[in-house]
Amino acid sequence: MKKTALFIAIACAAGFAQADEKDDLIIKVGGGLMAQEKEIKFQTGGRLQWDYNLAKKNGETDESDIHVRRARIYVKSTVGDWSLKSQFNIDQASETDDGAREDSGGTVEDLYIxxxxxxxxAKISVGHQRVEF
Structure with missing residues (x-):
């Protein structure tokens, strides 16, 4: 187990795909992290959006603000005939009527098996999911 964990850490740090011939472990890094061993596959990724505001009045900085607009993270996994996906908007900052920033705490985009x-x-899915058109 220690050998596999060390291998995963080295592959992630180096940023390349590698296969361990003994365990048939495949790890890919690029636009997220994907690990696969025989019939088990795990993938994670996401995106992060920032907002920055700088306002000057009479040559002096009146307001300078940076905040996370949206942080979306997802995890997908497959084991044999079963798969699951969970995707969340972790932080959605919104502006109230008085101009203050308020964090909604996030929303569920996808959460199904x-x-x-x-x-x-036939394919059976149960849970919260966006309908594909």
């Missing part, structure tokens, strides 16, 4: 053991004819 899927069974694909029936093949292409």
């Amino acid at each position: 899927t069974y694909e053991g029936f093949g292409k004819p």
Whole structure:
């Protein structure tokens, strides 16, 4: 276990994909982290949006503010015929009527589990999910 954990840490730090021939472990870093070992696959990623405001009056800084506008993170995993996805907007800053910043605490975008053991004819998903059109 220690050997696998050390290998994962080195691969992430180096930023490249590598396979361990003994365990068939594949790790990819780029636009997120993906790890796969035989029928088990794990992937994580997200995006971060910042807002910055600088206002000057008479040559002096009147207001300088930086905050997270949106931080979206997701985790996807597959084990055999089962898969799951969870995606959250961790922080959505909004402005109140008096101009103050207020954090909503975030929202759930996707949170579901899927069974694909029936093949292409049927896929069963249960949970909160966006409908694909």
